[in-house]
Amino acid sequence: MAALAAIIGRLCIAALFVMSGIAKLADPAGTAQYITANSTLPATLATPVGIFEIVAGVLLGLGLMTRLVAIVLAGYIALATLLFHSQITDAAQGMLASRNLAILGGLLMVFAYGQVSWRVSTWKERARRHDAEVAAAKAEARADALGHDRTVVVNNQGGAAAPAYPPGRTVADRTDGDPRT
Template sequence: MSKFAAIVGRVLLALIFIVSGASKLFDVAGTSEMIASAGLPGSLAIPVGVFELLAGLCLALGFMVRLVALLLIAFTIVATVLFHNELTNPVQSAMALKNVAIIGGLCLAFAHSQMWHHYYSIKRDRAGELAVRDAERRAHEAELRAARAEGAATARHTGEHVTVREDLDGDGISEPRSRKRRWFDW
């Protein structure tokens, strides 16, 4: 369930960048004016829109999540410093806080993708350990069977009685007699 929630959260976080990048590409003139108002060349409108769109798609699809998260963190920090630096204006301060929250979500996406890589490596190592343990258990059981067979053969040869067998259920086939276990000791 945790992985499902992380994937949904990552897709919703990526949706912000996908929609923002697409709107920048649909309104290149407006985006150029906004970028030029911050003192940057207006020709950055298309590269910024393409970057946001592609990075959002990569984040949503889970492709290179750690690298994309780091790039989007840097991009969001730069966008916050350049475009939302008037903290006395309530709208600008709300946008800056929104960007801080997005940075936090990107940090979680970065950390969670590392966690699953670590989880899969632990799972792979554990599978190897279990295979070794299973092989050792099978070898031990084979040794026990051989020792029991040898002991039974020796007992038959010497005439000792190894196992008490009797017909317990009356079907004509003798079963080994087992001691009944007691649940309470009184």
């Protein structure tokens, strides 16, 4: 369930950037005017910023280079907040800065836990791996219950094989249930 929540959260953040980028490309003159009015940056950044937001949002949504895209977008959001929303005493700017802070937090969570793939085949592979681990644990428990020692250590000098632990040991004798201990 956590993987599904991570995927949905990542898609929501990605959609935010894609929609923002489309809005910037739909009105490049308005974006350029906002950039020049609120910073010393050139107005020619309007179109590249819109393209960057769309491309980064799509990459994030698809789960491609997730951690890299998330940290780059986090840096972009932090820089945008410092450049355009630093007047937090103004109610509107404070609200936009708070919104960016929440987006920054979400992007850092994606960076930390963003390697969750969105493909169903990945979920199936994870389920198969889990089932195999459970089957191996059950087989080991059955072998231990029967008193069979299946672990063998081979001598470096080519000598005879010897059990890794005395055959009389039981699971209760071990601290963690690992036959190698």
